Amino acid sequence: MVDEISVQKNNEDHISICDIMKGNTSEIIRKHESQIPLMLENYSNLYSEFLRIFDSIYGTCYINEKEFFDKLNIDQKLLKQLKDNSEYIKNQYLENIVIGTQFFDEQIKMRISAMHSFENFVRILMDSYSKSL
Structure with a gap:
């Protein structure tokens, strides 16, 4: 019984290099993977804002075209x-x-x-x- 407990204790104390590397590597990759939806959403929001801003700018352009460019007679x-x-x-x-x-x-x-x-x-x-x- 004492030998059994000693063997079990040694197994619990034994640290496997494979377990360490596998655990840490998996945790890092999972963290990267978990961030992908947020990154994609942020890029989507960024390009949506680009589109909104340029639509606004070109909307103003039509007003200026009538007031300025039409007078240039291009x-x-x-x-x-x-x-x-x-x-x-x-x-x-x-x-x-x-x-x-x-x-x-x-x-x-x-x-x-x-x-x-x-x-x-x-x-x-x-x-x-x-x-x-």
């Missing part, structure tokens, strides 16, 4: 060219958003694949090490 051909150039730049920007999103998606897939490769490597390494003991 040639409609010039305005048409400005519109075409603006459309081209907008389309390039929209395409870059899609390309950036696809790049990020592929980067995440590559990281996950690298993590799986690392996991397999460590498992093989540990298996080989345990067999050599």
Whole structure:
């Protein structure tokens, strides 16, 4: 009975490096993961505010256009060219958003694949090490 208690006490006193690293690593990753919804919400709020501000600014622009730009009598051909150039730049920007999103998606897939490769490597390494003991 005393030996049983002693063995149990030794097991309780034994600290595993794997338990320490696993516990701490898991806690850090879970904390990061728990913050993702808040980060996404904040970015969404940020871009919503950008949109609101620019809508407000351009709303004011219409008033100023009537009071100022119409008096300048700007040639409609010039305005048409400005519109075409603006459309081209907008389309390039929209395409870059899609390309950036696809790049990020592929980067995440590559990281996950690298993590799986690392996991397999460590498992093989540990298996080989345990067999050599």
